[in-house]
Amino acid sequence: MRLLSARLSAKRRSPLAGVVVLLLGLLLTGGVYALVSPAQAQSGQADQSTIAKGRALFLVGCASCHGENGEGILEKKGTQYAPPLAGVGAAAVDFQVGTGRMPMARPGTQAEARKVLYNPDEIKALAAFVATLGPGPSIPAKSQYDISGLDSKEVARGGQFWRTNCTACHNFAAAGGALPDGRYAPSLNGVSPKHIYEAMITGPQQMPVFADSVVKPSEKRQIIAYVKSLQSAPNYGGNALGSMGPVTEGMAAWIVGIGACVAFAVWIASHSVRSKKGAKA
Amino acid sequence: MSHDVQPPASNEEGLVSTQHGATPAPAGDPIADPGLPAHEPRPTDVDVDAEKRAERQIATMFGLSSVFAILFVVSYFVFDIGDHPTIIAGYGASNVALGVTLGLALLLIGIGAIQWARKLMSDVEVVEMRHTAASSDTDRVEAVKAFNQGVSDSGIARRPLLRNSLLGALATIGLPAILTLRDLGPLPRGDLATTAWRKGMRLVNDVAGTPIKPGDMEIGQLVNGEPAVFFEDRPDGTPKFEGTRLNDAKTKAAIIIVRMKPENITPPKGRENWGVEGILCFSKICTHVGCPISLWEQQTHHLLCPCHQSTFDLADGGKVIFGPAARSLPQLPIMVDSEGYLVAQSDFTEPVGPSYWERG
Structure with a gap:
């Protein structure tokens, strides 16, 4: 570059030519980078007014636990009252607030999904503000979790991923399951594809992270499609009793099945009605 | 079958025996037997x-x-x-x-x-007396007679050669039965102690076979993995592992890869360099009865087995902290290869899965 600019300036005899070429080169590089750079870097940025609105909402609704700048609050005994939010990303906010887990009603073992308290615009603003605290996963685009158009082979592959990665906690039929100390993995029944995707990339609460670098976005779509196919599948064998496996099935066998046997035994052995009329002959 | 009813034991005078007590039992029942209530018709x-x-x-x-x-x-x-x-x-x-x-x-x-x-059926109480279960005396005498007849006819007591060779034949006929039990399955030999893991073998995501770089792993991330060899082909294009052999090998070699903050990890002695920047790799097979475990709580670093609630602390060398499992979860030593992917340092250093007799 220096050689080129030196030669050009020498030919045209203008001391400014070299500087102009350098500036043009820099502009071109910057322009091309802006065009081809990953979309994620752009979608993470929101306009200043949205961020300002998000910060205002954050100060009112979130700062009492997470700190004014999302730095988290440490208790005297050393445990976290609420975790720091730098680096959790917009996806985490969209999941936690969008499913009603945040704001929490009270501190406890687990933030439960409740009524959603913010409207979509407010959630977007909150997410935009939290995204400025540190780089983290951004809200997935619709194309990432849109499951329409997947064929049965892809859905079946989603089932393989599901059984390998998810069933240990969320149960084979996505009905959820118990964890230690009163925590639980929630049922995925009725959870939107976007929120399932966000849960995988952010790892809310005790859930591990399943980052896009290892479980690819296309594979996540297959998983979501499989979960949705589970929920729309008919019960071939009659009532599934919540798809909880031996827990509810065993309870039904003990209470309904053995209960009916006991009732019949009591009926067989009970005294039948007697007549006061006396013997026939 | 005899239908005789045995009278209760009594002496000649018809009184209940009093040999064991000084006070004679009073004759007759002091409390009158109320008997059955009068039958009422339905x-x-x-x-x-x-x-x-x-x-x-x-x-x-x-x-x-x-x-x-x-x-x-x-x-x-x-x-x-x-x-x-x-x-x-x-x-x-x-x-x-x-x-x-x-x-x-x-x-x-x-x-x-x-x-x-x-x-509709009769509901009047019916009394049916008990009777002895033994056959009648004549039948029993008859049976013993027939048996003795057989013994003397065959001369089994007089002909020891026949008796001993028959006993020998009966004993030997058991051998084929015992031998064919061997065909129930191949002997395990040393297979239980080793897995498909070898030095330098890449750790890949199960199902897809994606190799993993340390940079792909976030804090709190869990990967259910397998060795790359299960996704590789031989030069002739056939998979290196397939069918039941693949399933057998997968069940032993299954791993979980997790990433924690390095300051939260307390590696056991001698395992300080078994992980990469807080990334640790453990067997996915519970040491209790061999269920696959991937129920990982990323904040507590506990791995819970869904079958019997054995809980392992992955930040503490996979130590058992709850439940029926008796041994720590085996850890796979890992490192990074020249291309930057996570690979195994060796096979597991101890047998994975449930304990077995020869394991000691």
Whole structure:
């Protein structure tokens, strides 16, 4: 570059030519980078007014636990009252607030999904503000979790991923399951594809992270499609009793099945009605 | 069979024996036996109409049972099964209809029979005396006689050669039976102690076979992995592992890869360099009875087995902190290869999965 600019300036005899070429080169590089750079870097940025609105909402609704700048609050005994939010990303906010887990009603073992308290615009603003605290996963685009158009082979592959990665906690039929100390993995029944995707990339609460670098976005779509196919599948064998496996099935066998046997035994052995009329002959 | 009733033991005077006590038992029962209450008839015993009504009721149950049995046959043919089953109100029609109709058909026969016994059959108490279970004396004498006859006819006591060679033949005939048990399956040999892991083998995501770089792993991330060899082909294009051999090898080599903050990890002595920047790799097979475990709580670093709630602390060398498992979860030592992917340093240094006799 220096050689080129030196030669050009020498030919045209203008001391400014070299500087102009350098500036043009820099502009071109910057322009091309802006065009081809990953979309994620752009979608993470929101306009200043949205961020300002998000910060205002954050100060009112979130700062009492997470700190004014999302730095988290440490208790005297050393445990976290609420975790720091730098680096959790917009996806985490969209999941936690969008499913009603945040704001929490009270501190406890687990933030439960409740009524959603913010409207979509407010959630977007909150997410935009939290995204400025540190780089983290951004809200997935619709194309990432849109499951329409997947064929049965892809859905079946989603089932393989599901059984390998998810069933240990969320149960084979996505009905959820118990964890230690009163925590639980929630049922995925009725959870939107976007929120399932966000849960995988952010790892809310005790859930591990399943980052896009290892479980690819296309594979996540297959998983979501499989979960949705589970929920729309008919019960071939009659009532599934919540798809909880031996827990509810065993309870039904003990209470309904053995209960009916006991009732019949009591009926067989009970005294039948007697007549006061006396013997026939 | 004899129907004699044995009288209670008594001496010549007809008094109950008093050999063990100084006080003679009082003659006769001090509290009078109240006996059975007077028999009261049922309405069906005294009322012809009630009797007819009960009869009709029971016949209706038997009739309905036939109806349900026929409905079972009908639904067997009417409802489709297989790839496109008939669905009614979200249920597989065939299973539900077959179960309900057959169940009701059997239940109605039972209910009818009970009702028949309760309403119409005789309900007068009947006494049936006990009798000895032994055969009559003549039968027993006869049997012993026949046996002794056989012994003397065969001369088994007089011919030791025959007796001993017969015993020998009976003993030897057991050998083929014991030997063929060997065909129930191949002997495990040393297979239980080793897995498919080798030095330098890449750790890949299960199902897809994606290799993993340390930079792909976030704090709190869990990867259910396998060795890359399960996704590789031989030069002739056939997979290196397939069929039951693949399944057998996968069940032993399955791993979980997790990333924690390095300051939270306390590696056991000698395992300080078994991880990469807080990334640790453990066997996915529970040491209790071999369930696959991937129920990882990323904040507590606990790995819980869904079968019997054995809990392992992955930040503490996979130590058992709860439940029936007796051994720590085996850890796979890992490092980074020249291309920056996570690879194994070696095979597991101890057998994975449940304990077994020869493991010691």
